[in-house]
Amino acid sequence: MPNVKFYSGETIPLEMHKAMIVQKLNLIPIEDRLESIRDAGNNTFLLKNRNVFIDSLTDSGVNAMSDRQLAAMMVADDSYAGSETFYRMESKIQELFNKEYFLPAHQGRACENILSQLYVNEGQIVPMNYHFTTTKAHVVLNGGIVEELYTDDALQVESDVPFKGNMDIDKLRALITEQGADKIAFVRIETGTNLIGGQPHSLENLRQVRQVCSEAGLKLVLDASLLADNLHFIKTREEACRNMSIREITREISDLCDIIYFSARKLGCARGGGICTNDKEVYLQIRDLIPLLEGFLTYGGMSVREMEAITVGLEETMDEDMINQGPQFIEYMVSELEKRDIPVITPAGGLGCHVDAMGFLPHVPQTQYPAAALASALYLVSGVRGMERGTVSEQRKENGDETLANLELLRLALPRRVFTMSQIKYTVDRLTWLWENRKLVGGLNFTEEPKILRFFFGKMTPVSDWQERLVEQFKKDLGDSL
Numbered sequence: 395m396p397n398v399k400f401y402s403g404e405t406i407p408l409e410m411h412k413a414m415i416v417q418k419l420n421l422i423p424i425e426d427r428l429e430s431i432r433d434a435g436n437n438t439f440l441l442k443n444r445n446v447f448i449d450s451l452t453d454s455g456v457n458a459m460s461d462r463q464l465a466a467m468m469v470a471d472d473s474y475a476g477s478e479t480f481y482r483m484e485s486k487i488q489e490l491f492n493k494e495y496f497l498p499a500h501q502g503r504a505c506e507n508i509l510s511q512l513y514v515n516e517g518q519i520v521p522m523n524y525h526f527t528t529t530k531a532h533v534v535l536n537g538g539i540v541e542e543l544y545t546d547d548a549l550q551v552e553s554d555v556p557f558k559g560n561m562d563i564d565k566l567r568a569l570i571t572e573q574g575a576d577k578i579a580f581v582r583i584e585t586g587t588n589l590i591g592g593q594p595h596s597l598e599n600l601r602q603v604r605q606v607c608s609e610a611g612l613k614l615v616l617d618a619s620l621l622a623d624n625l626h627f628i629k630t631r632e633e634a635c636r637n638m639s640i641r642e643i644t645r646e647i648s649d650l651c652d653i654i655y656f657s658a659r660k661l662g663c664a665r666g667g668g669i670c671t672n673d674k675e676v677y678l679q680i681r682d683l684i685p686l687l688e689g690f691l692t693y694g695g696m697s698v699r700e701m702e703a704i705t706v707g708l709e710e711t712m713d714e715d716m717i718n719q720g721p722q723f724i725e726y727m728v729s730e731l732e733k734r735d736i737p738v739i740t741p742a743g744g745l746g747c748h749v750d751a752m753g754f755l756p757h758v759p760q761t762q763y764p765a766a767a768l769a770s771a772l773y774l775v776s777g778v779r780g781m782e783r784g785t786v787s788e789q790r791k792e793n794g795d796e797t798l799a800n801l802e803l804l805r806l807a808l809p810r811r812v813f814t815m816s817q818i819k820y821t822v823d824r825l826t827w828l829w830e831n832r833k834l835v836g837g838l839n840f841t842e843e844p845k846i847l848r849f850f851f852g853k854m855t856p857v858s859d860w861q862e863r864l865v866e867q868f869k870k871d872l873g874d875s876l
């Protein structure tokens with residue numbers, strides 16, 4: 395928000411945009427929600443949109459687009475090869491990231507697939523500040539090992555550390571000394587670190603990581619999917635960057651990295667992805683895989699209309715008024731939950747609001763998936779669809795044992811520019827009711843459990859009749875309210 399003070403003294407975010415297209419929402423009664431969540435096997439991924447009121451599953455591919463993005467889609471140049479649209483996108487990437495080569499891909503995980511196939515050999519390690527689900531799956535699929543080198547602050551639920559997404563430099567140095575640089579495929583930094591609550595890294599930390607990579611001759615790869623939020627946090631939280639423009643910060647981040655890849659379902663507020671680099675050898679290696687796995691080199695599996703929208707979206711990412719809405723709404727929501735003592739990740743990050751399910755449901759053991767149980771319970775009492783980001787999002791060990799997640803989070807994503815203040819207040823209200831009735835909520839057990847990325851299609855059942863009891867209490871307290 396620019397410098398606008400409310401006369402009342404209230405501090406709430408003020409949007410610097412207006413809505414011109416709206417979509418009608420549907421809130422079904424709680425009895426129908428019970429049926430829906432049962433049919434979905436208590437997995438919010440398997441709910442049908444028609445049964446969801448506020449969709450906070452993700453910020454991926456569902457951010458509101460701007461008038462300029464929509465307009466740009468109309469001038470897309472559809473051709474298999476040599477599309478003008480591609481050259482416009484390439485030139486925007488070259489301008490913002492100062493990288494000569496751009497390779498399009500259909501989304502973020504496609505970039506991860508290609509980079510892992512090319513650079514991760516059997517037994518090699520990929521150090522990173524924190525893993526992301528699809529990243530880890532691709533590294534492991536190629537015989538690699540993920541080493542998370544987060545700082546001690548990263549997993550503290552309540553904290554005032556501004557950059558919990560930083561990589562621990564001492565751990566990185568120690569790993570390289572212990573294992574030798576040959577054993578390391580590349581170093582990966584995830585900007586706006588997703589699974590620890592959309593937490594940023596600082597520019598200074600990235601400089602230090604670069605320094606270590608240069609000394610050891612290692613490539614530094616940046617996952618820039620959540621760059622917009624991280625840019626906002628560097629600008630507002632890193633004292634030394636106060637006077638830098640978003641464009642300058644982007645440029646420095648980019649100059650520190652050898653390879654940048656991104657999901658344009660997040661960065662650029664459309665749908666697609668890509669990889670960029672200044673290294674010709676890397677470019678040539680990746681280039682050969684794009685037509686094989688994605689599509690010809692001038693579209694990489696993306697619709698040209700989306701590519702035009704991404705090009706404009708990337709430019710709009712350089713505008714602080716365009717990128718601050720998400721983090722400010724999240725900060726508002728987090729502070730409202732904190733006021734009610736509801737355990738939530740602090741400081742507020744990007745992407746969404748992250749409720750600490752172990753703090754919310756301490757009576758539900760991790761083996762009964764508290765974050766999944768909380769996601770199911772919140773949908774039941776509100777129609778709000780969040781996402782489990784805890785043990786269900788992990789993969790079992792080879793011997794079948796559970797990998798208990800470091801954090802059990804219910805992620806309530808706030809797609810950029812999509813929801814209104816009253817919808818946030820509604821979500822906070824229903825979470826408050828659930829907090830007061832938390833003892834009623836029990837755990838879940840798997841009934842169907844896929845081997846890879848089980849959180850997408852796995853199905854679960856409640857360990858008791860806790861859902862019926864929750865519905866009963868809801869009706870007692872809220873009568874015939876939806």
Ligand code: F0G
Pocket residue numbers: 451452453454501502503504526528529584588617619620657658659666667
């Ligand atoms: N990296 C990060 C940091 C992500 O958050 C995502 C996607 C990806 C890579 C993969 O990109 O979806 O375009 O293939 N995150 C989404 C989410 C799915 O809901 O957090 P993708």
